[in-house]
Amino acid sequence: MTTSEESTKSDAATKHGQIDNDQKPVGFGRMLRKEDPRLIRGLGTFVDDVDLPGMLHLAILRSPYAHAEIVSIDVSAAQAHPKVKAVITGADLAEQGLAWMPTLSNDVQAVLATDKVRFAYQEVAFVVAEDRYSARDALELIEVDYKPLPVVIDVRKALDADAEVIRTDLEVKTDNHCFDWETGDREATEAVFADAEVVVSEEVIYPRVHPAPMETCGAVADVERVSGKLTLWCTTQAPHAHRTVYALVAGLPEHKIRIIAPDIGGGFGNKVPIYPGYVCAIVASLVIGKPVKWMEDRTENLVSTGFARDYVMKGEIAATKDGKIRAIRTSVLADHGAFNGVAAPTKYPAGFFGVFTGSYDLEAAYADMTAVFTNKAPGGVAYACSFRITEAVYLVERMVDILAYELDMDPAELRLKNFIQPDQFPYETKTGWVYDSGDYEPAMRKAMEMIGYDELRKEQADKRERGELMGIGISFFTEAVGAGPRKDMDILGLGMADGCELRIHPTGKAVVRLSVKTQGQGHETTFAQIVAEEIGVPVEDIDVVQGDTDNTPFGLGTYGSRSTPVSGAAAALVARKVRDKAQIIASGMLEVSVADLEWQKGSFQVKGDPTKSVTIQDIAMRAHGAGDLPEGLEGGLEAQICYNPENLTYPFGAYICVVDVDPQTAEVKVRRFVAVDDCGTQINPMIIEGQVHGGLADGVGMALMEMIAFDELGNCLAGSLMDYLIPTAMEVPDWETGHTVTPSPHHPIGAKGIGESATVGSPPAIVNAVVDALRPFGIRHADMPLTPSRVWETMQGNHQAPI
Amino acid sequence: MQVSMEINGEQRSDEIEPRMLLVHYLRDVVRLTGTHWGCDTSNCGTCVVLIDGEPVKSCTTLAAMASGHRVTTVEGLEVDGVLDPVQEGFMACHGLQCGFCTPGMMLTARALLNENADPSAEEIREAISGQICRCTGYSTIVRSIQWTAMAEDEAREQSVYLAASGTGSQA
Ligand code: FES
Numbered sequence: 026m027t028t029s030e031e032s033t034k035s036d037a038a039t040k041h042g043q044i045d046n047d048q049k050p051v052g053f054g055r056m057l058r059k060e061d062p063r064l065i066r067g068l069g070t071f072v073d074d075v076d077l078p079g080m081l082h083l084a085i086l087r088s089p090y091a092h093a094e095i096v097s098i099d100v101s102a103a104q105a106h107p108k109v110k111a112v113i114t115g116a117d118l119a120e121q122g123l124a125w126m127p128t129l130s131n132d133v134q135a136v137l138a139t140d141k142v143r144f145a146y147q148e149v150a151f152v153v154a155e156d157r158y159s160a161r162d163a164l165e166l167i168e169v170d171y172k173p174l175p176v177v178i179d180v181r182k183a184l185d186a187d188a189e190v191i192r193t194d195l196e197v198k199t200d201n202h203c204f205d206w207e208t209g210d211r212e213a214t215e216a217v218f219a220d221a222e223v224v225v226s227e228e229v230i231y232p233r234v235h236p237a238p239m240e241t242c243g244a245v246a247d248v249e250r251v252s253g254k255l256t257l258w259c260t261t262q263a264p265h266a267h268r269t270v271y272a273l274v275a276g277l278p279e280h281k282i283r284i285i286a287p288d289i290g291g292g293f294g295n296k297v298p299i300y301p302g303y304v305c306a307i308v309a310s311l312v313i314g315k316p317v318k319w320m321e322d323r324t325e326n327l328v329s330t331g332f333a334r335d336y337v338m339k340g341e342i343a344a345t346k347d348g349k350i351r352a353i354r355t356s357v358l359a360d361h362g363a364f365n366g367v368a369a370p371t372k373y374p375a376g377f378f379g380v381f382t383g384s385y386d387l388e389a390a391y392a393d394m395t396a397v398f399t400n401k402a403p404g405g406v407a408y409a410c411s412f413r414i415t416e417a418v419y420l421v422e423r424m425v426d427i428l429a430y431e432l433d434m435d436p437a438e439l440r441l442k443n444f445i446q447p448d449q450f451p452y453e454t455k456t457g458w459v460y461d462s463g464d465y466e467p468a469m470r471k472a473m474e475m476i477g478y479d480e481l482r483k484e485q486a487d488k489r490e491r492g493e494l495m496g497i498g499i500s501f502f503t504e505a506v507g508a509g510p511r512k513d514m515d516i517l518g519l520g521m522a523d524g525c526e527l528r529i530h531p532t533g534k535a536v537v538r539l540s541v542k543t544q545g546q547g548h549e550t551t552f553a554q555i556v557a558e559e560i561g562v563p564v565e566d567i568d569v570v571q572g573d574t575d576n577t578p579f580g581l582g583t584y585g586s587r588s589t590p591v592s593g594a595a596a597a598l599v600a601r602k603v604r605d606k607a608q609i610i611a612s613g614m615l616e617v618s619v620a621d622l623e624w625q626k627g628s629f630q631v632k633g634d635p636t637k638s639v640t641i642q643d644i645a646m647r648a649h650g651a652g653d654l655p656e657g658l659e660g661g662l663e664a665q666i667c668y669n670p671e672n673l674t675y676p677f678g679a680y681i682c683v684v685d686v687d688p689q690t691a692e693v694k695v696r697r698f699v700a701v702d703d704c705g706t707q708i709n710p711m712i713i714e715g716q717v718h719g720g721l722a723d724g725v726g727m728a729l730m731e732m733i734a735f736d737e738l739g740n741c742l743a744g745s746l747m748d749y750l751i752p753t754a755m756e757v758p759d760w761e762t763g764h765t766v767t768p769s770p771h772h773p774i775g776a777k778g779i780g781e782s783a784t785v786g787s788p789p790a791i792v793n794a795v796v797d798a799l800r801p802f803g804i805r806h807a808d809m810p811l812t813p814s815r816v817w818e819t820m821q822g823n824h825q826a827p828i
Numbered sequence: 829m830q831v832s833m834e835i836n837g838e839q840r841s842d843e844i845e846p847r848m849l850l851v852h853y854l855r856d857v858v859r860l861t862g863t864h865w866g867c868d869t870s871n872c873g874t875c876v877v878l879i880d881g882e883p884v885k886s887c888t889t890l891a892a893m894a895s896g897h898r899v900t901t902v903e904g905l906e907v908d909g910v911l912d913p914v915q916e917g918f919m920a921c922h923g924l925q926c927g928f929c930t931p932g933m934m935l936t937a938r939a940l941l942n943e944n945a946d947p948s949a950e951e952i953r954e955a956i957s958g959q960i961c962r963c964t965g966y967s968t969i970v971r972s973i974q975w976t977a978m979a980e981d982e983a984r985e986q987s988v989y990l991a992a993s994g995t996g997s998q999a
């Protein structure tokens with residue numbers, strides 16, 4: 026950022042309580058973002074902005090049926106279109122052995138359907154043409170003859186004996202069973218339930234939703250004819266993982282694949298999987314020898330790319346009469362769509378759902394799950410959550426509120442009574458997760474104080490007298506993020522570690538290269554801050570390189586809030602490695618022993634003598650200069666590491682929401698929302714606040730508006746932003762945020778990750794608030810999305826489950 | 829067909845297909861890629877540009893409809909190296925994350941502030957209600973626009989003061 030920009034805004038900025046970057050810290054603290062100057066000028070480079078000489082455009086023909094045999098495909102008319110360069114079907118790909126590709130959970134998915142289509146809008150053929158419009162025109166000219174088959178849409182009927190088998194491609198499949206999974210101790214849990222004073226149970230549904238980033242998915246593939254090198258500009262959150270998968274699938278040598286993730290217009294998990302469109306673009310460029318662009322439209326994004334959730338959860342809590350929660354148990358039916366495309370570590374087919382024990386100290390817990398195939402789009406991505414934690418947190422926080430209802434206890438008091446206590450950390454849950462650190466009560470009390478909990482309850486009592494419907498909802502969540510220790514976490518066999526490389530140039534400027542990739546989280550700023558904090562080079566002197574596999578070290582990418590916990594740790598440690606070397610060089614420069622030096626952020630100083638010191642910039646010049654270096658030391662000032670986290674990190678938070686429900690229209694208005702988050706050490710509070718805000722809006726969407734619904738024929742009813750409702754500025758309140766700081770003991774800087782906390786924590790707070798508002802109707806549960814019609818029917822005693 | 833319009837102060841003419849949308853004309857023909865595209869149904873507003881100063885969804889406008897008019901895209905906000913205060917506001921208040929909705933949001937903000945120099949938070953929310961941001965949760969966008977309103981107000985006061993004290997001409 027230039028100084029002139031700084032000065033024009035700084036006056037007004039400070040006056041209005043905003044930040045003044047002239048006073049920016051070297052390291053952690055509020056700081057304007059390094060990525061903004063290009064983005065506010067419209068000079069970002071998103072995938073669709075990439076325009077290469079001779080580039081062609083690809084469009085995909087999709088199935089109108091959810092389940093049908095492909096009898097024949099006639100592409101002749103499309104091929105005859107004057108601007109069409111190629112039309113490719115599944116049969117063409119099958120000849121090359123490319124008709125199927127692996128999913129991130131060791132299943133396979135059709136790139137283009139060959140035998141039959143298994144979900145509506147499945148990819149059937151593609152056209153490559155000179156421009157976008159002609160490619161779309163030519164799709165209309167392809168004739169496909171389908172023979173419709175019975176569809177399996179209702180997850181509860183997927184395993185019926187007469188259900189049509191979807192995965193006929195898998196030799197041994199005689200039903201629609203995908204996998205079974207369990208966790209916890211069944212007998213111990215049964216024993217607690219058998220002698221419990223109080224048991225509550227409820228079916229709690231987390232409907233299918235979609236991350237729907239504002240930028241849809243797409244790619245530009247460019248295969249150089251002579252070298253055979255593929256460059257793929259791609260909307261990916263995990264460029265290195267994608268490269269390796271392409272190498273394994275397409276048999277391309279890995280060094281001949283370069284993935285570039287340029288500016289990404291939001292990801293939220295949607296841009297983790299590999300989609301058929303990317304593979305089609307690569308194939309097209311290989312076949313035609315020209316660069317090929319594929320950008321999906323919004324409908325394609327909503328109906329065919331990674332959805333999230335879709336869990337039907339039967340929950341049960343065993344407790345004492347005075348509100349001590351003793352055990353929790355759940356049985357889950359999971360809808361995985363037509364192909365198992367879940368993006369979760371291999372050993373965790375249900376992701377980290379095992380944290381459904383929440384923030385409470387229990388005697389026992391048990392979950393079992395059956396996952397099935399249906400004629401719906403594949404996916405199961407972590408939509409702004411760490412692998413199914415959103416579902417787990419929603420379940421436990423909804424169930425705790427139901428228990429409060431049954432015991433006629435205040436839900437805040439019930440939670441406070443059951444929290445894991447600070448001296449119990451590290452705390453091993455009954456499902457085997459080791460929570461690294463936590464101090465829950467102060468966060469809960471802070472949220473209650475910020476929102477004025479007691480007064481709100483009084484206001485609510487008055488309003489109830491007058492027949493007004495006001496609700497107060499609480500959720501307290503613990504997240505498990507930063508996957509993960511490589512001994513038990515991998516994706517398709519790739520350990521979930523992240524590399525980082527730091528190089529200090531002779532003049533003391535630096536470049537840090539990451540394996541992770543921002544989609545808006547602000548890595549260019551926060552990672553520069555981490556390095557600045559550790560080596561004292563100012564943030565503006567540090568260039569952050571990311572999203573280019575040729576120029577960054579290997580690592581698994583940005584999702585599941587793993588950037589700060591894993592890659593952030595890597596950045597801190599690589600900087601410390603550089604600092605250690607700098608210290609040795611400094612000892613030579615100052616002619617003292619290494620032990621006699623102390624680090625003052627940015628320089629080494631002789632202990633007790635502030636007049637004798639050298640800056641990191643002096644040291645960098647010496648490291649590259651012609652002068653002597655201490656015995657045995659190589660020149661240069663750089664290092665690389667690959668960080669393997671020893672544990673996950675466990676951020677937590679207390680959220681309280683106030684809603685008003687219109688008794689006439691059943692419309693829910695979120696009046697206030699207080700979020701107190703604890704993500705450990707804070708790197709840039711401005712960015713943290715932004716991350717929380719975004720997640721809270723997502724929560725409003727999921728709780729009140731969003732659902733990927735289907736009709737009985739398997740047509741997706743949410744294929745546009747007119748039908749899939751995302752909150753605008755009108756549906757969300759002005760967020761109120763606060764924080765506590767409980768550092769992670771095993772993370773080098775104590776940071777825990779924040780990107781997804783609010784998406785995880787907010788839906789139960791909002792649903793709990795709406796259900797609380799409906800208490801005068803004797804209601805203790807209602808399912809998302811709480812649209813006016815569902816709320817209205819619930820008020821009439823006629824609640825309809827969404828699935 | 830031939831279209832000609834003034835884009836960010838520069839007149840230009842191009843031969844295009846009659847069906848070409850303004851968003852594609854700006855992005856693919858003029859190669860101003862700051863205007864984005866995010867939906868098929870005129871819901872997201874990532875494509876908003878100003879036509880004769882009014883915010884318009886360029887995905888729902890034929891390029892031909894803009895012919896003979898004045899179009900402002902995000903690239904036109906900065907003039908002679910000086911950022912529009914709206915751009916300053918979005919940076920100062922963290923009004924953007926991925927930056928995909930940002931050009932449209934800023935142009936709507938510019939049009940709003942031109943009409944109403946001191947909008948309330950509700951008026952700002954209403955003005956951007958045809959646009960979606962999936963990242964920010966909107967509070968920081970509202971703050972960014974409020975920041976801009978205040979900064980512009982201060983700049984106006986400053987220039988009145990300078991004019992009154994006779995130093996305006998040198999400023
Ligand atoms: S692209 Fe979505 S409204 Fe124009």
Ligand code: FES
Nearest residue numbers: 925929961962963
């Ligand atoms: S900043 Fe990403 S959509 Fe608004």
